[in-house]
Amino acid sequence: MNTINLFLKIWRQPGPNMQGNFEIYEAKDISTEMSFLEMIDVVNEQLTLNGKEPIAFDHDCREGICGMCGAMVNGYAHGQEKGTTLCQLHMRHFSDHDTIVIEPWRARAFPIIKDLVVDRSAFDRIIQSGGYISVNTGGAPDANSILIDQRAVESAMDAAACIGCGACVAACPNASAMLFMSAKVSHLALLPQGRPEAAKRVIAMLNQMNTLGFGNCSNEAECEAACPKSISITHIARMNREFFKASFFSDEK
Amino acid sequence: MQLDAKIPSGALEQKWNNHCFELKLVNPANKRKFHIIVVGTGLAGSSASASLAELGYQVSTFCIQDSPRRAHSIAAQGGINAAKNYQNDGDSIFRLFYDTIKGGDFRAREANVYRLAQLSTNIIDHCVAQGIPFAREYGGQLANRSFGGAQVSRTFYARGQTGQQLLLGAYSALSRQIAANKVTFYSRRELLDIVLINGQARGIVVRNLVTGHIESYAADAVVLATGGYVNIFYLSTNAMACNVTATYRAYKRGALFANPCFTQIHPTCIPVHGTYQSKLTLMSESLRNDGRVWVPKNPNDNRTPDQIPEAERDYFLERKYPAFGNLVPRDVASRSAKQMCDQGYGVGSTKLAVYLDFEDAIKRDGKSAIEKKYGNLFQMYEKITGVDPYENPMMIYPAPHYSMGGLWVDYNLMSTIDGLFVLGEANFSDHGANRLGASALMQGLADGYFVIPYTIGGYLASTSIQKLSNEHPCFKDAEKQSSDMINALISINGKRTAFDFHRQLGRILWDACGMAREEKRMETAQHQIAELKDEFYKNLCIPGSPSTFNQSLEKAMRVADFLDFAQLMLEDAITRKESCGCHLNEAYQTPENEPLRDDEHFCHVAAWEYTGENTSPKRHIEPLSFENVKLSQRSYK
Numbered sequence: 079m080n081t082i083n084l085f086l087k088i089w090r091q092p093g094p095n096m097q098g099n100f101e102i103y104e105a106k107d108i109s110t111e112m113s114f115l116e117m118i119d120v121v122n123e124q125l126t127l128n129g130k131e132p133i134a135f136d137h138d139c140r141e142g143i144c145g146m147c148g149a150m151v152n153g154y155a156h157g158q159e160k161g162t163t164l165c166q167l168h169m170r171h172f173s174d175h176d177t178i179v180i181e182p183w184r185a186r187a188f189p190i191i192k193d194l195v196v197d198r199s200a201f202d203r204i205i206q207s208g209g210y211i212s213v214n215t216g217g218a219p220d221a222n223s224i225l226i227d228q229r230a231v232e233s234a235m236d237a238a239a240c241i242g243c244g245a246c247v248a249a250c251p252n253a254s255a256m257l258f259m260s261a262k263v264s265h266l267a268l269l270p271q272g273r274p275e276a277a278k279r280v281i282a283m284l285n286q287m288n289t290l291g292f293g294n295c296s297n298e299a300e301c302e303a304a305c306p307k308s309i310s311i312t313h314i315a316r317m318n319r320e321f322f323k324a325s326f327f328s329d330e331k
Numbered sequence: 332m333q334l335d336a337k338i339p340s341g342a343l344e345q346k347w348n349n350h351c352f353e354l355k356l357v358n359p360a361n362k363r364k365f366h367i368i369v370v371g372t373g374l375a376g377s378s379a380s381a382s383l384a385e386l387g388y389q390v391s392t393f394c395i396q397d398s399p400r401r402a403h404s405i406a407a408q409g410g411i412n413a414a415k416n417y418q419n420d421g422d423s424i425f426r427l428f429y430d431t432i433k434g435g436d437f438r439a440r441e442a443n444v445y446r447l448a449q450l451s452t453n454i455i456d457h458c459v460a461q462g463i464p465f466a467r468e469y470g471g472q473l474a475n476r477s478f479g480g481a482q483v484s485r486t487f488y489a490r491g492q493t494g495q496q497l498l499l500g501a502y503s504a505l506s507r508q509i510a511a512n513k514v515t516f517y518s519r520r521e522l523l524d525i526v527l528i529n530g531q532a533r534g535i536v537v538r539n540l541v542t543g544h545i546e547s548y549a550a551d552a553v554v555l556a557t558g559g560y561v562n563i564f565y566l567s568t569n570a571m572a573c574n575v576t577a578t579y580r581a582y583k584r585g586a587l588f589a590n591p592c593f594t595q596i597h598p599t600c601i602p603v604h605g606t607y608q609s610k611l612t613l614m615s616e617s618l619r620n621d622g623r624v625w626v627p628k629n630p631n632d633n634r635t636p637d638q639i640p641e642a643e644r645d646y647f648l649e650r651k652y653p654a655f656g657n658l659v660p661r662d663v664a665s666r667s668a669k670q671m672c673d674q675g676y677g678v679g680s681t682k683l684a685v686y687l688d689f690e691d692a693i694k695r696d697g698k699s700a701i702e703k704k705y706g707n708l709f710q711m712y713e714k715i716t717g718v719d720p721y722e723n724p725m726m727i728y729p730a731p732h733y734s735m736g737g738l739w740v741d742y743n744l745m746s747t748i749d750g751l752f753v754l755g756e757a758n759f760s761d762h763g764a765n766r767l768g769a770s771a772l773m774q775g776l777a778d779g780y781f782v783i784p785y786t787i788g789g790y791l792a793s794t795s796i797q798k799l800s801n802e803h804p805c806f807k808d809a810e811k812q813s814s815d816m817i818n819a820l821i822s823i824n825g826k827r828t829a830f831d832f833h834r835q836l837g838r839i840l841w842d843a844c845g846m847a848r849e850e851k852r853m854e855t856a857q858h859q860i861a862e863l864k865d866e867f868y869k870n871l872c873i874p875g876s877p878s879t880f881n882q883s884l885e886k887a888m889r890v891a892d893f894l895d896f897a898q899l900m901l902e903d904a905i906t907r908k909e910s911c912g913c914h915l916n917e918a919y920q921t922p923e924n925e926p927l928r929d930d931e932h933f934c935h936v937a938a939w940e941y942t943g944e945n946t947s948p949k950r951h952i953e954p955l956s957f958e959n960v961k962l963s964q965r966s967y968k
C-alpha cells in the first residue's frame with residue numbers, strides 16, 4: 079500500500095458572518111486508497127487529540143449520491159477529477175508533498191455556517207417554487223396507461239440525476255443556479271406528466287431564483303465541467319426554450 | 332403487557348379494505364386543527380408529510396441533514412417491487428405476499444405483509460404520475476428486472492438510482508406542501524427525546540445542529556420515520572448520520588423494541604480495505620441479474636481471475652441453489668460467501684472477497700447493454716477501487732445493510748406509546764428475519780403514502796387529546812434532561828474520540844453478532860461492550876462548545892446510544908435460541924448449514940420493554956400465526 083504526506087491549506091471560519099482564514103495542516107501517512115473525506119477524517123482525529131476543533135464539513139452517504147459533501151479543491155469544485163463528488167475523490171490522484179487548498183463553496187446565496195459547511199437551503203426554495211408535478215396521493219391511473227418514449231425517459235433521467243450539491247453554483251463566475259434549475263425544469267418538461275404545468279413552472283422557478291441572490295448565466299459552461307453527475311448545459315438551452323414558449327404563448331406571468 | 336397487533340378480522344384479502352371503512356374519519360374542516368410532527372424525510376417521512384398535508388393536517392417535519400432530499404433513502408440503487416404482473420410471468424399480490432413471508436423466514440405478520448403487497452401497485456401508479464423516470468421498454472411501457480428471492484420479474488427501477496428518484500418524487504411532493512404553508516420544515520435538527528403527557532406522545536425535543544439550542548415542539552401526534560440502525564456495526568452501507576438515537580429514545584420512553592437482532596448483511600458490497608475506512612459501499616443486488624458469483628475451486632489460489640480457466644471456477648450459488656442460482660435471498664448469498672472465504676477460497680489481498688463476474692453477460696448482450704443497466708454502479712466501483720469492472724470481475728463481500736428489527740407497531744403502525752407512529756425502516760413490521768431486495772422502498776412508501784393517512788385519522792378521531800403547547804412543564808423537563816446529558820458528555824474531557832469508540836464497538840459486534848452468532852462469543856461481547864461503555868464515560872473527548880455547530884458532539888451522542896443498544900441486540904440474539912433468516916445461531920443449523928428454525932418455541936416477535944438504566948429489559952412476545960401460508964423449511968434449491 080502506498081502512503082503520501084500532504085499539506086492542507088484549509089479555510090477555517092468559526093461561524094456564520096465571522097472572520098475566517100486559511101490554516102495549514104500536515105496530513106501524514108495518507109494511504110492512496112483513502113477517499114478525500116477519509117483523509118480529512120484522519121486529520122480531524124489528530125486535531126481532536128491535540129485539543130483543537132476538527133474541520134467541519136458536510137457529508138453523509140459517502141458514495142456520491144446524497145449531494146451533502148462538497149468543497150473547492152485547488153480551485154475546482156469537488157476537485158479536478160471529472161464526474162466525481164468530493165467523497166468519491168480518492169487520494170491516488172494526489173502525489174507525495176502536494177499542497178492542497180480546500181475552501182467552501184463561495185456564493186452569496188450559500189452563506190457559510192462553519193469552515194466548509196454552507197447553507198444551501200436556497201436550492202430547496204427553488205424547488206418549492208414549482209419543481210414538482212401537482213398530484214395528490216391517490217387516484218393515479220394505472221402506471222402503464224401513460225406510454226413514454228424510451229429516449230424521452232432517458233433524457234429526463236439524465237437531468238433528474240442531479241444531486242443538488244451546489245458545485246455548479248460554486249464553479250460559476252456569476253454564482254448562477256441555472257444548471258441546477260434547468261435540470262429540474264428539463265426532467266419534468268420532457269415527460270408528458272410534466273407538460274400541463276410546464277409554462278407555470280419555468281416562470282415561477284426563474285422568478286424565485288432571481289430573488290435568492292444567484293447570478294445570471296453568461297454561458298461560461300464551468301457548471302457542466304464541475305458537475306459530479308456530468309449534467310449537460312443543453313438543459314439550460316431547453317429551459318430557455320421553455321421560458322420563451324411560456325412567455326410568448328401562455329398566460330403565465 | 333399484552334401486545335395487541337389490532338389485526339382486523341375477516342379474510343386476508345379483505346382486512347385492509349374493511350379496516351379502512353371501519354376507521355373513524357376526521358372531517359375535512361377539522362383536519363387543519365390537528366398538528367402532526369413527522370421526524371425524518373426519507374421515503375417514509377417525506378411521503379407521510381406530503382400526504383398528511385394534502386389531506387389538510389398541519390404538519391411539522393424534521394431531519395438531520397440540510398435538506399429533506401438528502402435522507403439516506405437517496406442511496407437506494409436497485410429498485411422497488413410491485414405486483415403488477417406487467418411481464419405476464421405469473422406474478423400476483425398473493426405471490427409477492429408469499430415471497431416476502433417466505434423470504435423473511437416466517438417471522439413477519441401475514442396481515443401486514445399482505446397489505447404491503449396490495450398497496451405495492453398503487454405506489455407505482457402514484458410515482459409515475461409524479462414524473463419519476465422509471466426505465467421503459469421501446470414501446471413506452473415500464474421495464475422490470477429481477478431481484479433475489481423471487482422467480483418473477485417485478486422490480487421497477489430508474490437506472491441504479493431508484494431510491495434517488497423515488498425520494499426526489501416524495502421530496503417534490505413535500506416541497507409543494509411547504510410552499511403551500513401546510514408543512515413547516517426544520518432542517519439540521521436531531522431528535523433527542525419524545526415528550527409524553529398522560530401517556531400520549533405529544534411532542535419532541537431536538538437539538539438545532541447549527542446553533543446548538545435545545546428546542547421542543549408540541550403536536551397531537553408524532554410520527555417517527557428515522558430509518559435503520561445497522562451503522563451500529565461502524566462499517567456498513569448506511570450513510571454516516573444513520574443512527575438508533577431516535578428509536579432508542581422512544582424505547583426509553585416506553586415504546587417496545589421488536590427483534591433488535593434481526594439485521595441484514597448484504598452479500599454484494601465492496602470489501603474492506605483499510606482501518607481508516609469510514610463506510611462500505613453497496614453494489615446493488617440487481618447486479619446479480621447478470622453477474623455470476625464465483626471463487627476458485629482450489630483454496631488459496633493466487634492467480635488473477637483471467638488466469639483461472641472455466642473448469643477451475645466454482646459458481647457456488649448456482650451449484651448449491653440451482654432453482655434460484657445467483658438470485659437467492661440475501662441471507663443465503665451472504666452466508667455462502669462467508670463460508671467459502673472461511674474455508675480458504677476467498678480472493679484478493681485480504682482473502683475476504685468473492686468474484687462477481689460480468690464476462691458472460693457482456694459477451695451475450697454487449698457492453699453497451701450492460702452499461703445502460705448498471706453504468707453508474709460500474710463507475711462507482713471503478714472510482715473506489717481503481718479497477719475497471721468491464722475488464723475484470725468485481726470483488727465483493729457481505730456488509731451490514733438493513734435492520735429488519737425496529738420499534739414494535741400494531742397494524743395501524745402505532746407503537747406501544749399512544750400517538751407515536753413509526754414508519755419505514757424504523758419499525759419492525761414487514762420483513763421478518765430477512766428482507767427481500769427492493770422491498771424496503773416499497774414498504775417506506777406504502778407506510779407513508781397509503782397507510783398512515785388512514786390510520787392516524789382513526790387515532791385522532793377516536794382519542795381525546797388535550798390542547799397544549801410546549802410551555803407545558805413536561806416539555807421543559809425533557810429539554811433540561813437533554814441539556815444535562817449533553818453537558819455530561821462534554822465535561823468528560825478525556826482522550827479518545829467518539830469515532831474511535833464506535834470503531835471498536837463495531838468490531839466487537841461484527842465478530843459476535845454479525846453473519847454467524849454463537850452464544851459464548853455473544854456473552855463475551857456483552858462484557859466487552861460494558862467495559863467499553865465504562866471507558867466511554869470516562870475517556871471521551873469532545874472538542875468545541877455544545878452551543879455551536881459541533882459534529883463531534885453529534886457523533887458522540889449517537890455512539891452513546893449505540894453502546895446501549897448493542898446490549899439489547901445481543902440480549903435478543905442470545906434469547907432467540909433458533910436460527911431464522913439473517914439470525915444464524917451456529918448451534919441451530921441444518922446439515923447443509925441453512926438456518927434451522929424452532930417454530931414450536933420461537934414463532935413469535937420478541938418485543939423488549941425498557942425497565943431502567945441498570946435493570947434488564949423485559950421480553951414480551953407477540954405470537955405469529957400462519958393461516959394462509961404453510962410454515963415450511965425455506966428452500967431455494
Ligand SMILES: Cc1cc2nc3c(=O)[nH]c(=O)nc-3n(C[C@H](O)[C@H](O)[C@H](O)COP(=O)(O)OP(=O)(O)OC[C@H]3O[C@@H](n4cnc5c(N)ncnc54)[C@H](O)[C@@H]3O)c2cc1C
Nearest residue numbers: 371372373374375395404409410522558755756769771772
Ligand atoms: C446503499 C443502499 C441501497 C439500497 N437499495 C435498496 C433498493 O434498491 N431497494 C430497496 O427496496 N431498498 C434499498 N435499500 C434500503 C432502503 O433504502 C432503506 O431501507 C429505506 O430507504 C429507508 O427509508 P426510511 O424513510 O425508513 O429512512 P431513511 O431514508 O434512512 O430516512 C431517515 C430520515 O430520518 C432522519 N433522522 C434519522 N435520525 C434522526 C434523528 N435522530 N433526528 C431527526 N431526524 C432523524 C434522517 O435525517 C432522514 O431524513 C438500500 C439501502 C442502502 C443503504
Ligand code: FES
Nearest residue numbers: 138140145147165
Ligand atoms: S457524501 Fe453524499 S455525495 Fe458525497
